[in-house]
Amino acid sequence: MSEPVRLDVSGGIATITLARPEKLNALDDVMVELLGGYADRIDANRSVRAVILTGEGKAFCAGGDIAAWGGLSPLEMGQGWVRSGHRVFDKLARLKPPVIAAINGHVLGGGLELAVTADIRICEAQAKIGLPECGLGMIPGWSGTQRLVRRLGGSVARRLALTGEVVTAEMALTLGIVDQVIVVKQLINAAEEEDRPAIMEALASSLVSYTEDVKEGVAAFQEKRTPRYQGE
Helix, strand or coil, X not given: CCCCEEEEEECCEEEEEECCHHHCCCECHHHHHHHHHHHHHHHHCCCCCEEEEEECCCEEECCECHHHHCCCCHHHHHHHHHHHHHHHHHHHHCCCCCEEEEECCEEECHHHHHHCCCCXXXXXXXXXXXXXXXXXXXXCCCCCCCHHHHHXXXXXXXXXXXXXXXXXHHHHHHHCCCCEEECHHHHHHHHCCCCXXXXXXXXXXXXXXXXXXXXXXXXXXXXXXXXXXXXX
């Protein structure tokens, strides 16, 4: 039986794939622990220069699996499920290499909280994005009220968390939730290996443009000196 989350490292790029498509990649305890373990492995691998986080099938991630948390007591919810998610998502957010979330489909609830651990979010045009937990009488528990505010701003976090609104990819781009919207064929081609090298290079180039080393390289060129790279 294959694992519900996979890690592949090739050419300096680590790809984490949520692989539970029959459940729209909804996260359970096993998947959360695998994500944490893979984050540790990436952090210890100095050859990794960029990380891609994506999902298998028609959704990036539909959030936390209700079957995994629906029967928990308040103590189990707070001390177990929520704390575990925070611990793992913090690891992903603090990875040294830059992280791209390649959002290949709907991203909801905990799935959006996972996507926001990435430095850059690239979304296929048909995806729907939101925090619908309030419809279940819940609040975003895996940093939805914290990291979303820090990275996307308070007004966006309030709009999503308080109303449960699910927005289109284009609206998400307007609101700054995602950084780029592309057509789904590009992501499908990448999954099928058709255009994978070109697409991965494009994603990696987008990430590299955000690094301090690129800024130092440009500054050194302009100042006609040897660059002092720090690997950041």
